[in-house]
Structures are given as structure tokens and as C-alpha cells.
Amino acid sequence: MHFFERPGFIKALDSLKLVIKNQARGIRFGESRSKFFGSGIEVSHLKNYSTGEDIKFIDWNASFRLNRTFIKVFSETRENNIYILADSSNSMSFGSPEPKRELALKLAYSISYLAAAGMNKIYLADFGENIKNAVEINKANINIKFREILGRRPLEAPEKTRLDRSVNSFTANFKRRGLLFIISDFLDSGLSIMDIIAKTAIAQNFYIIQTLCEEDVKISDTGEYKYEDSETLETVEISLTPEAAAEYEKRVSDFCSQLMAKSLKYGGNYKKIMAGCDYMQALKEIILKTGFGGSG
Amino acid sequence: MIEFQMMTNAVFFGAVPALIALYMLKLNRRNKKVPSVHFIKDLISDNKGSSLFKKLASNMLLFLEIVFLALLTLALMNPGRPGQSFLNKKMILLIDNSITMSSREADGSLRLESAIDDAIKTIYANPNSTICVIEFSNTPKLLVDSENNREEAVRKIKGISLTHFSCDYKSAIALAEGLSSEGSFSELHIFSDFCSWAGGRAVLNDKTGVVFHRVGGLSRNIGVSALEVSEESEGASTVFNVFTTVKNYCDYEVSIPCSVFIDGARASSSVLTIASGGAESKIIKKYGAMPSAVSVEIITNDILAADDKRVWASSGRKSFRALVMSEKPYFYSAALESAGGVIVEAIEKNIPKSLYREREYDLAVIDDSSEALLLDKYRCRNFIVIDPPEGFMGMNYGQEETGVTVRTPEFPFAYLKLMDLSDLYIHKMKKASLNLHFSNTAYSASACPLFSTVFNENLKVFAVFFDPRASNFPLKISFPIFFNNAVNIVKSAMTTGENFSIDRPNYFNASKFKDVKKGSGAVIRYSSKEMCGVNGRFAVADTHFGAVSDVGASLLKAPRFHMAGLYRVFESGNEHGSGAPLFEFYVNPPAARNLNVRPRDVREGSGPQVKAGEEFFESSHISYAAPLILLAAVIILLDWIYQNYRTFYKKGAEF
Numbered sequence: 001m002h003f004f005e006r007p008g009f010i011k012a013l014d015s016l017k018l019v020i021k022n023q024a025r026g027i028r029f030g031e032s033r034s035k036f037f038g039s040g041i042e043v044s045h046l047k048n049y050s051t052g053e054d055i056k057f058i059d060w061n062a063s064f065r066l067n068r069t070f071i072k073v074f075s076e077t078r079e080n081n082i083y084i085l086a087d088s089s090n091s092m093s094f095g096s097p098e099p100k101r102e103l104a105l106k107l108a109y110s111i112s113y114l115a116a117a118g119m120n121k122i123y124l125a126d127f128g129e130n131i132k133n134a135v136e137i138n139k140a141n142i143n144i145k146f147r148e149i150l151g152r153r154p155l156e157a158p159e160k161t162r163l164d165r166s167v168n169s170f171t172a173n174f175k176r177r178g179l180l181f182i183i184s185d186f187l188d189s190g191l192s193i194m195d196i197i198a199k200t201a202i203a204q205n206f207y208i209i210q211t212l213c214e215e216d217v218k219i220s221d222t223g224e225y226k227y228e229d230s231e232t233l234e235t236v237e238i239s240l241t242p243e244a245a246a247e248y249e250k251r252v253s254d255f256c257s258q259l260m261a262k263s264l265k266y267g268g269n270y271k272k273i274m275a276g277c278d279y280m281q282a283l284k285e286i287i288l289k290t291g292f293g294g295s296g
Numbered sequence: 297m298i299e300f301q302m303m304t305n306a307v308f309f310g311a312v313p314a315l316i317a318l319y320m321l322k323l324n325r326r327n328k329k330v331p332s333v334h335f336i337k338d339l340i341s342d343n344k345g346s347s348l349f350k351k352l353a354s355n356m357l358l359f360l361e362i363v364f365l366a367l368l369t370l371a372l373m374n375p376g377r378p379g380q381s382f383l384n385k386k387m388i389l390l391i392d393n394s395i396t397m398s399s400r401e402a403d404g405s406l407r408l409e410s411a412i413d414d415a416i417k418t419i420y421a422n423p424n425s426t427i428c429v430i431e432f433s434n435t436p437k438l439l440v441d442s443e444n445n446r447e448e449a450v451r452k453i454k455g456i457s458l459t460h461f462s463c464d465y466k467s468a469i470a471l472a473e474g475l476s477s478e479g480s481f482s483e484l485h486i487f488s489d490f491c492s493w494a495g496g497r498a499v500l501n502d503k504t505g506v507v508f509h510r511v512g513g514l515s516r517n518i519g520v521s522a523l524e525v526s527e528e529s530e531g532a533s534t535v536f537n538v539f540t541t542v543k544n545y546c547d548y549e550v551s552i553p554c555s556v557f558i559d560g561a562r563a564s565s566s567v568l569t570i571a572s573g574g575a576e577s578k579i580i581k582k583y584g585a586m587p588s589a590v591s592v593e594i595i596t597n598d599i600l601a602a603d604d605k606r607v608w609a610s611s612g613r614k615s616f617r618a619l620v621m622s623e624k625p626y627f628y629s630a631a632l633e634s635a636g637g638v639i640v641e642a643i644e645k646n647i648p649k650s651l652y653r654e655r656e657y658d659l660a661v662i663d664d665s666s667e668a669l670l671l672d673k674y675r676c677r678n679f680i681v682i683d684p685p686e687g688f689m690g691m692n693y694g695q696e697e698t699g700v701t702v703r704t705p706e707f708p709f710a711y712l713k714l715m716d717l718s719d720l721y722i723h724k725m726k727k728a729s730l731n732l733h734f735s736n737t738a739y740s741a742s743a744c745p746l747f748s749t750v751f752n753e754n755l756k757v758f759a760v761f762f763d764p765r766a767s768n769f770p771l772k773i774s775f776p777i778f779f780n781n782a783v784n785i786v787k788s789a790m791t792t793g794e795n796f797s798i799d800r801p802n803y804f805n806a807s808k809f810k811d812v813k814k815g816s817g818a819v820i821r822y823s824s825k826e827m828c829g830v831n832g833r834f835a836v837a838d839t840h841f842g843a844v845s846d847v848g849a850s851l852l853k854a855p856r857f858h859m860a861g862l863y864r865v866f867e868s869g870n871e872h873g874s875g876a877p878l879f880e881f882y883v884n885p886p887a888a889r890n891l892n893v894r895p896r897d898v899r900e901g902s903g904p905q906v907k908a909g910e911e912f913f914e915s916s917h918i919s920y921a922a923p924l925i926l927l928a929a930v931i932i933l934l935d936w937i938y939q940n941y942r943t944f945y946k947k948g949a950e951f
Contacts, residue, residue, distance in 0.1 A: 091331035187332040226325040
């Protein structure tokens with residue numbers, strides 16, 4: 001049974017609503033506000049009535065009050081583009097009680113579900129060395145697509161995460177501006193992620209979601225270890241002391257802080273989620289914290 | 297120079313492999329798969345170092361522990377500088393210049409020179425000491441008394457020369473102890489080869505410190521114990537007898553080449569086989585002027601000239617039996633035995649001589665006037681007759697000749713080949729008149745027959761018409777050559793008369809192949825199909841010798857033979873049949889042989905006599921053990937710090 005098939009999961013999602021703040025750039029009608037004027041529900045502003053205009057849009061209240069005839073101009077609501085990039089590299093297979101990969105997909109599902117409810121265009125892609133399996137998600141096919149994704153076997157050959165290449169490739173193919181969610185542990189990127197964030201900010205509005213697990217932030221206190229990288233199979237031999245372990249934790253923490261600072265600096269958002277945390281709370285924070293949405 | 301007092305503790309170096317093995321076991325690290333090693337790699341601060349440095353750093357603990365172990369082991373070996381001291385003490389140097397110090401080591405160094413060098417080094421190693429120098433052989437002589445001027449002392453030490461006397465340690469040490477005055481800190485340094493050191497510690501006064509500086513290798517604890525030159529009148533001429541005695545101080549028998557040099561030229565060279573504790577003397581006569589320089593050298597790597605030139609053959613029998621019919625058989629027996637494969641039997645006084653005549657021998661050496669006339673009664677048919685009496689083979693003696701010298705240094709005869717008789721001088725001999733029985737005669741300058749042969753169908757006699765012991769005939773060199781040539785001729789006559797050399801081009805006379813059909817080949821087979829070699833038993837392949845010629849052709853070049861022994865030549869096609877071989881021949885062993893001198897270290901000896909072994913030696917020793925232990929402690933502290941406080945990373949690094 002997949003996570004979205006569990007009782008209560010969808011119900012919990014239904015209690016949330018994703019309202020996207022940025023102006024929609026889609027072509028089709030949707031729920032998101034856009035810069036276009038035309039048929040819609042929300043009144044954008046009033047203008048003087050000109051002959052020939054449909055009298056059903058006259059704002060009578062304003063006209064009587066000001067003794068002039070005003071006509072209501074509506075802002076058009078259109079669909080918004082939601083892009084979700086979920087890391088599917090080997091490093092995401094770590095974590096308990098659920099692996100980071102499942103956490104990332106759960107987030108992707110939740111965002112897609114909420115976005116689909118708002119009649120948005122959703123593209124989901126997973127990446128490792130490059131973009132793989134970009135699919136369009138809508139309300140009708142969301143479960144089918146996620147079943148396919150979850151049904152895929154994990155990679156046998158080691159593959160190094162290339163976030164820069166994946167993001168560049170994605171933004172080259174999906175040029176329509178929208179909101180990009182990048183869900184990854186970002187551990188292999190190191191300092192280079194900062195440049196990617198800056199570049200992404202030009203092309204898209206973005207949201208960095210960092211999924212981490214216990215193994216990512218802590219290493220054993222003492223002993224002789226031979227660590228093997230899950231992606232590159234590179235090995236590092238080290239004699240660990242408590243001091244070195246503490247330094248490691250500090251470095252990971254610093255890295256996360258800097259990742260958040262950079263994201264905010266370029267107008268994006270950042271959220272760190274640990275595997276095994278209160279998922280719904282974390283999801284709420286994602287959609288609430290930055291004012292993107294609210295409870296339904 | 298650093299010396300180690302406890303070399304046996306070097307066994308602790310054996311712990312290094314064990315330490316490495318333990319370390320490797322410790323390095324059996326726990327494998328752990330992690331999402332990413334990005335930050336772990338970043339922790340290691342020497343990430344950008346060279347690969348060699350990285351390897352070293354990653355094994356820093358092992359490195360430090362090996363250094364610690366090595367330092368500790370070195371300290372346990374107690375290294376130090378011998379005799380170096382800045383104390384103000386009275387150093388009494390005793391330098392042995394006895395005859396044994398004239399021995400030359402295998403590297404060419406003279407023992408006395410080495411002793412002088414050591415003494416000079418010791419003087420400079422003790423800059424604040426007062427120097428006394430005593431040279432000693434059979435009597436001690438004070439050269440330097442309480443000298444502070446080192447250059448002056450060194451000059452006098454360099455002036456010490458060899459003597460031909462034996463060594464008396466006791467009197468030298470007594471003199472030295474007399475010099476060591478009360479109240480002053482005295483130290484005796486003895487520079488000697490300690491060949492004749494037999495007193496142990498008994499001769500030493502325990503109140504005085506003694507440092508033994510041994511010169512020369514213990515493996516050659518054999519020395520010339522006497523070398524004297526005496527004048528003697530022989531008729532009108534004067535002869536100088538060079539008398540030398542070589543003593544074996546080892547507790548086992550030693551065979552060693554010994555050469556006597558008179559006026560720079562090698563006058564004698566022989567192998568001396570001396571029993572444990574025994575001595576052997578030899579006299580070399582020098583005619584003419586008094587020799588200005590006489591020396592005796594024992595050179596282990598020397599090859600005896602006689603041995604080098606020896607040839608031999610085999611009759612195919614197991615042994616070659618020789619009889620020495622002489623009242624003084626020593627020289628003859630020794631010369632015959634040097635041929636190898638010869639069983640020598642000397643007569644015994646209580647056995648009638650007639651019994652020896654009846655026995656079967658291959659060769660008899662007759663140094664007996666009466667027996668020389670009874671050759672027909674011998675069953676043996678080959679003889680070497682020394683100084684035969686009148687009537688021997690029908691010859692007569694004429695007038696007496698004195699001062700006989702050789703006429704020519706070149707002797708074309710096989711029984712004299714390789715003998716250098718150019719300096720042969722015979723004081724007195726009778727001139728023999730030879731008849732037709734004699735041939736191959738070597739004459740003196742005054743036409744005295746010196747050597748001759750009687751070869752007929754019944755007899756082979758090699759006759760020497762003078763008494764070698766009344767001449768300067770070099771018994772240890774020329775006798776073996778002469779005897780070996782005679783043995784060789786006798787052996788060859790029993791077989792083919794042909795000898796070849798191993799691993800050299802050889803030539804067959806074409807007449808050998810007279811029975812070989814024209815156009816067919818010959819096969820040379822080693823008589824034994826198997827041969828014992830250094831690597832065990834191995835089969836010997838047949839050699840095909842295709843160059844067969846008509847009778848009368850020139851010499852045919854034969855293959856090189858790589859093994860000594862009997863070979864048989866068969867006509868091609870018949871080599872596996874039962875037919876008789878066409879002829880046989882012998883291949884001689886290599887001409888040059890190294891003498892096998894293998895003395896043991898005297899320390900292994902367990903006799904009651906105390907030898908000059910190292911365990912009796914003591915020396916002032918400025919030990920380096922303490923600083924090494926201190927250094928080891930520092931290293932182990934570093935090791936501990938490294939284990940507990942090392943950091944692999946740069947603190948506060950920015951991303």
C-alpha cells in the first residue's frame with residue numbers, strides 16, 4: 001500500500017489548500033490570479049463607462065455614490081505552472097522510519113494534489129545525474145503516475161547526483177515561468193548549490209525543500225571507519241574522535257543554514273525536513289510559512 | 297664510530313612485523329555505507345597534500361609506534377662511542393708489533409697499520425688525556441711518556457715498525473701498570489691481534505681499566521710466531537737460512553697458504569696444515585747476499601702455485617696406490633697426497649721391506665740406496681728414485697761436483713713440466729754417467745744429470761740424481777709438481793696417455809681416429825651416465841663429434857668438456873652396442889682451485905685455555921642509550937597526543 005492509499009492521508013490533504021501568490025502565467029483558465037484582465041470573479045478595478053460596454057458589469061453602488069457611471073473590470077484567473085523536481089539518487093534511499101526518497105515523493109504528491117485542486121499545471125520530474133521521467137500531473141492521473149514512480153526499482157548502478165545539470169536541463173525545457181519545488185538532500189552539491197539557486201531564481205520562483213535523515217547529520221563518535229559513498233562508491237577511511245564527530249555535525253548544520261540564507265536572499269523559500277518528523281505539520285509549514293497558502 | 301654493546305637485543309626489531317600486523321588488524325575498519333562522503337572528506341584537513349604525505353599521515357600512528365620500538369630497541373642495544381671521553385686521565389697505549397702483526401687481512405690491510413690507525417683515533421677521541429705509548433713484542437719499550445702533545449705522540453706511534461719476535465703481554469702490561477701512578481685515573485688500551493693472548497684477566501690488575509682494541513679477523517687466528525735469518529757456511533759459500541714458524545692458535549686444524557718473501561720476491565709458497573695449537577716451521581735457504589727484507593704472509597685467498605698447475609688423470613680404478621720407501625717419508629707422502637686420489641703408504645720400521653716389494657702399488661718412491669738396486673724384485677713397475685746409488689740401471693758416478701746450478705730453466709720433459717727450477721742450486725753431488733737406459737735427461741750447467749727417466753716395456757723410473765734436501769729444491773712446491781707429473785704419466789700410461797682440460801678447447805690427434813670409417817661420425821660418451829653436481833644428480837648427454845678425418849690429418853678440435861672424468865669414443869652407430877670403444881680419454885679438473893680454509897671463531901671453542909674472545913674484552917663506552925630512551929618517550933607521548941587530540945579538519949571553514 002502506497003502512502004497516498006493509506007486511510008486519512010488524502011483526508012488530511014483535503015484540509016489544506018494551496019494558494020499560489022505569484023501571478024499565473026498559464027494559458028488556460030485556472031484559479032490563480034494573473035496579470036490578464038477579462039472574465040473572472042475578482043474585481044480588479046473600476047473604469048469610466050464607455051458606450052457599448054455590457055451594462056451588466058456597471059458598478060451601480062460606485063456610480064450612484066460618485067454620480068458617474070463606472071464599470072467593473074475583472075482580473076482573469078488562470079492556471080499556474082508548478083514544477084516539482086524530486087531527487088531519486090541513491091543517497092535518498094537512506095532514512096528511517098521512511099527513506100528520504102519516500103518522504104520526497106510524499107511531499108511531491110501532496111504539493112501536486114493541492115496544486116491540482118487549484119487547477120494548476122503540474123510537472124513532476126525526478127533527477128539523478130540528469131532529469132528523468134518528467135510527467136504532467138493532474139487531478140485525474142495523480143495516483144496512476146505516483147504508482148508508476150513508486151513502482152520503479154531503485155537504481156542498481158551508482159549514480160552521482162548532478163543538481164546543476166538537472167536544474168539547467170529542466171529550466172531549458174520548461175521555460176514558462178512558474179513555481180519550482182526542488183526536493184533533495186543537497187548533500188553532494190556542497191557549495192555549488194548556491195550558484196544553482198541564483199540561476200534558478202532568474203528562471204523560476206523556487207522553493208528548496210531539503211530532506212535529511214539521521215545518517216546525514218550525524219556520524220559515529222569514535223572508531224576506525226571506512227565510509228562508502230552510496231552514489232559514487234568512493235571510500236574514505238577515517239579514525240573518528242568525538243571532536244571530529246561534533247565538527248561534522250556543525251558543518252552539516254552550517255551548510256543547511258547557508259542554504260536557507262541563500263534561498264531567502266534570492267526570493268525563494270527553504271524548508272528542512274527530517275525523515276520521521278511530523279509530516280503534516282511540515283507540509284503545513286511549507287504551504288503556510290511563506291504565505292503561499294492556508295488552511296482550507 | 298658507534299658500537300653496540302648488546303647486539304643480541306637487536307632481536308626486538310623482530311617485533312616490527314608483529315606491530316605492523318597488529319596495526320593492520322586494527323585497521324580492519326568497519327565499513328559503513330553513507331548517503332554522501334562529501335562532508336567526511338571535507339573533514340580531513342590534509343586533503344590537498346601529496347599522496348605520499350597522505351599515506352604517511354594516515355599511518356601516522358603506526359609510523360610513530362615503529363619509531364618508538366626502533367628507538368627502544370636501539371637503546372637496549374646500548375650504542376655508544378668507544379673510548380671517547382673528555383675526562384682528564386692517563387691513557388697508556390700498548391701497541392703490539394710482534395710478528396703476528398705482520399699478517400695481512402683479506403682486504404689487504406696490515407694488522408700493525410690497523411693498530412696504529414686505531415691508536416691514533418683513540419688519542420684524538422680523548423682530547424684531555426695524557427698519553428703514554430708502549431710498543432711491545434717479546435719486550436716492551438716505552439715510546440711516549442706522559443705526553444700532552446698529540447702530534448708528537450702520533451708521530452712516534454707512526455714510527456712503530458714490525459719485529460720478528462713473539463708477543464709477551466704480561467711484561468707489557470706490567471710496565472704499563474708501573475706507569476699508572478697512584479691518584480691518577482689510568483686507562484690501558486691494548487692494540488693487538490691477541491693471537492697469543494692466553495692469560496685471560498689473570499694478567500690484569502683490576503684496579504686499572506683496560507680497553508682491548510682487537511685488530512684483525514678472529515677467523516684467521518693463525519700467525520707467524522717466529523721469523524729468523526741466520527748465516528751458515530757451506531764450504532766456500534755462505535748461505536742464509538730463513539727460518540719461519542707459523543703457529544695455529546685456533547682449537548682446530550687449519551690449512552692455510554703461507555708465502556715467504558725475500559727481498560720483495562716470493563721465495564716460497566705452500567699450504568700449511570697445522571693441528572690445533574701446533575706450529576710448523578720451515579727453512580728456506582738463500583744463497584748469495586744477506587737478504588735485506590724478509591716477510592711472511594698468510595693470505596687466505598692465495599692460491600698455491602703448485603695447486604694451480606696440477607694435472608691429474610685417472611686409471612679408471614678407484615684409487616691410485618703409492619708406496620714411499622724412505623726412512624723420512626714426510627715430504628714424499630705430502631707431495632703424493634697433494635695429487636688427490638692417491639693412497640699413500642709409507643714403510644714401517646718393524647715390517648720387512650720384502651713384504652712391501654710383494655704388494656701391489658701403482659707407484660713406489662724409493663729413497664733408499666739398497667732398495668734402488670732391487671727394482672726388479674718389486675711387483676710395482678713404476679718408480680721415483682731419489683739419489684740412486686752407483687750401479688742403478690747400470691750407471692756409474694764420476695767426480696764430485698759442488699755448486700751445481702741448472703743449465704737451462706726450460707725443461708721440455710713431461711715429468712718436469714711446470715716446474716720452475718731456474719734458481720736450483722745444489723751444494724754437492726756426484727756426476728752420474730748415464731747409459732742408454734736413460735732418456736729425457738735434464739742436465740746441470742756442468743753437465744751433471746739432474747733428472748732422468750728410464751722408460752721401457754717393464755719399467756717406468758723417474759730418477760733424481762741429487763739429494764733435494766741438500767739443495768734449495770723447493771720441497772713444498774716443486775716436489776708436488778714433480779710427483780704429480782710422475783703420477784699423471786703413470787696413470788696416463790695405464791689408460792690412453794691423453795689428457796684434456798675441462799672447459800678449454802682441446803685437440804685430438806687424428807691418428808686417434810684411424811679405426812673410424814671415413815665419413816662416419818664419432819660419439820663421445822661420458823663413462824658414467826650420471827654425474828653428481830651441486831644441484832643433485834643429473835644425466836650426461838652424449839656428445840656427437842662429427843669431424844672425423846683420415847689418418848695423417850692435422851689435430852682435430854674437440855668439444856669443450858664441462859666435467860672431469862673418463863670419456864669413451866665410439867664409432868657412430870655402435871655407441872649403444874657392445875663393441876669396444878675406439879679409445880678413451882680423460883678430462884682433467886679445472887686448473888685453479890681455491891683452497892678451502894674454514895676456521896671457526898675461537899669464541900666457539902670450549903677448551904680450558906682462555907682465548908682472546910670478545911667476551912673478555914671491556915671498553916669504556918659512552919652510551920647513547922639514555923637520550924634514545926628520552927626520545928622514545930617523546931615519541932610515545934606524541935603518539936598519545938595524536939591519538940587523543942588530533943584534528944583532521946580546519947576549524948571554522950566556510951562553504
